Amino acid sequence: MKQLKLLYAGKAKSVYRTENPGELVIKFRDDITAFDGQKKDTLAEKGHLNAGVSAFFFGLLEKNGINTHLIRKIDDTTMLAHHLAMIPLEVIVRNIAAGSMVKNYPVEKGTPLNPPVIVIDFKDDTRHDPMLNDDLIYALKLASPEELHELKRIALEVNTVLREYLAGRGIDLVDFKLEFGKKDGVIYVGDEISMDSMRLWDKKTGESLDKDVYRTGQGDVITQYHHVASRIMAEE
Numbered sequence: 688m689k690q691l692k693l694l695y696a697g698k699a700k701s702v703y704r705t706e707n708p709g710e711l712v713i714k715f716r717d718d719i720t721a722f723d724g725q726k727k728d729t730l731a732e733k734g735h736l737n738a739g740v741s742a743f744f745f746g747l748l749e750k751n752g753i754n755t756h757l758i759r760k761i762d763d764t765t766m767l768a769h770h771l772a773m774i775p776l777e778v779i780v781r782n783i784a785a786g787s788m789v790k791n792y793p794v795e796k797g798t799p800l801n802p803p804v805i806v807i808d809f810k811d812d813t814r815h816d817p818m819l820n821d822d823l824i825y826a827l828k829l830a831s832p833e834e835l836h837e838l839k840r841i842a843l844e845v846n847t848v849l850r851e852y853l854a855g856r857g858i859d860l861v862d863f864k865l866e867f868g869k870k871d872g873v874i875y876v877g878d879e880i881s882m883d884s885m886r887l888w889d890k891k892t893g894e895s896l897d898k899d900v901y902r903t904g905q906g907d908v909i910t911q912y913h914h915v916a917s918r919i920m921a922e923e
C-alpha cells in the first residue's frame with residue numbers, strides 16, 4: 688500500500704489517496720484546535736493517542752456489527768480506511784447535558800438525558816456548523832428520510848456500545864460526535880472517535896478526560912489523553 692497525493696487536510700488529520708481508489712490513508716497529526724480553529728496548538732503525541740483510541744473504538748464497533756471505515760492500523764498515527772463519500776453532517780449524541788446544549792438552552796450541566804438527545808449540525812466551518820432539523824436535511828438534499836433514519840439508528844447503537852464499554856472503565860460518556868459516509872450504497876461510520884470528539888467524565892470525580900481540558904485551558908491535555916487512552920485500551 689503506497690501513500691500517494693494528499694486529498695484533504697483537516698484541522699487535525701490529513702487524508703491521502705492510495706494506489707487503490709477504494710482506500711485512503713488517514714494520518715492523525717499532533718494538531719489540536721478549538722472554537723472553530725481560533726485556538727490552536729501542536730502537541731507531541733496527540734496524533735498517536737487519538738489514532739490509537741479511534742482504531743480501538745472502530746474495532747469495538749465492528750465487533751458489534753457496526754460498519755466503520757477502518758480497514759487496519761498502518762502505524763502509530765496512521766490508518767487505512769475505506770474511501771467513503773462523506774455526508775456533511777455532524778451527528779451528536781448526548782447522554783448528559785453539557786457544552787453547547789447548556790450554553791444555548793435552559794438546562795443545567797450534568798442533567799441526565801433519557802432518552803439520549805440526537806443533534807445534527809451541518810458540517811461547514813465557514814458557517815460555524817449550524818444546527819439542522821429533518822426538514823432542512825431533506826431540503827438541502829443532505830440525506831433522504833431513509834438515510835436519516837439509518838444515521839440516527841446507527842448513532843444510537845454506537846452510543847449503546849460505547850457507553851456500556853466506558854462505564855466498565857469508570858467513565859461516563861457525556862456526548863460525542865460521529866460523521867458518516869457511503870460506499871456502494873452502504874453507510875459507514877467515518878472520521879474519528881477520540882477524546883477530541885467526545886466528552887468523557889470520570890464517574891467518581893467528575894473530572895473531564897477529553898478536549899474540554901484544552902478548551903478550558905485547565906490542566907495538561909496530553910497527560911489527560913494518555914491517562915484516558917490507557918484506561919480505555921488496558922486489558923481487562
Ligand code: C5P
Nearest residue numbers: 785786787788862863864883884885886
Ligand atoms: O460543542 P458541543 O457541546 O455541541 O459538542 C458536543 C460533542 O460533539 C462534544 O463531545 C464535542 O467534542 C463534539 N464535537 C466535535 N466536533 C464538532 C462539534 C462537536 O467533535 N465540530
